[in-house]
Amino acid sequence: MKQMPTPNSPLKIGTRGSPLALAQAYETRSRLMAAFGLPEDAFEIVVIKTTGDKVLDRPLKEIGGKGLFTKEIEEAMLSGAIDIAVHSMKDMPVLQPDGLILDTYLPREDVRDAFVSFDFEKIGDLPEGTVVGSSSLRRRAQLANRRPDLQLVEFRGNVQTRMKKLEEGVAAATFLAMAGLNRLGMSHVAKSCIEVDEMLPAVAQGAIGIERRIDDKICEELIAAIHDTPTGHRLAAERAFLGRLDGSCETPIGGLAVLEGDQLWLRGEILRPDGSEAISGERRGPIADAAALGTDLADELLGQAPQDFFCWR
Secondary structure (H helix, E strand, O other): OOOOOEOOEOEEEEEOOOHHHHHHHHHHHHHHHHHHOOOHHHEEEEEOOOHHHHOOOOOHHHHOHHHHHOHHHHHHHHHOOOOEEEEEHHHOOOOOOOOEEEEEEOOOOOOOEEEEOOOOOOHHHOOOOOEEEOOOHHHHHHHHHHOOOOEEEOOOOOHHHHHHHHHOOOOOEEEEEHHHHHHOOOHHHOOEEEOOOOOOOOOOOOOEEEEEEOOOHHHHHHHHOOOOHHHHHHHHHHHHHHHHHOOOOOOOEEEEEEEEOOEEEEEEEEEOOOOOOEEEEEEEEEHHHHHHHHHHHHHHHHHHOOOOOOOOO
């Protein structure tokens, strides 16, 4: 490699400022330190506040969806203010801005959703009419589909904010990603894990992605050393599935790919936002065909969905 980061010329890692986002940036830094024998001060963590972090009183779908957590970070990278960016992959749009690429992933964490409550152990324990909080369109639709007797309320904020809302009685239960709780050392917060057969997770849930400028060969070589190939195969299928489905509006979508030897098993689900209808399917095939499997499964679900299922059809 022609140039390594040094304390005098550190690699600038862009991230959101939440405790979870910082934990993911620190994990990235630790892996790069270990891979190249570099000191901690050869890296600089640059916190960037995104629109999604600033606007907390409105549902995400009302203010722009997934790009809300990436726009300012990507602008900083394109301007040269940062060198790489660390993202929760479930927050990432399928397409990146011109000049940027996202093709490096850390080993994937637990993909499951966590059921969080002070009073109940699992979804099945919730009495009729119980108030459940979630900002996730997918989780709300899945819960409404399986338990239409519950009341759903908007519930945004980081882990700490949501726990405070539970304490204040805004809702009796909520959901978080097990991956985030594990990375924060807060797995004890989960009363139970929701198995993927009961609630299919968000596409790429539990995965951390590292974005860079396409023409930055030094960063390309650096982060290639910490890329997890199995996670890359799984996300190739899941993000191809999402990319084919995700139109001009927010749609509740769940997807999960699992490796079985040299084969890949992909499951996918689309729902109406009110949970009144869910369509699901699966594909199995060679890992080399991961992206094609994702696109093919999406086409099958699109073929089964009524014309009014998506607002862009």
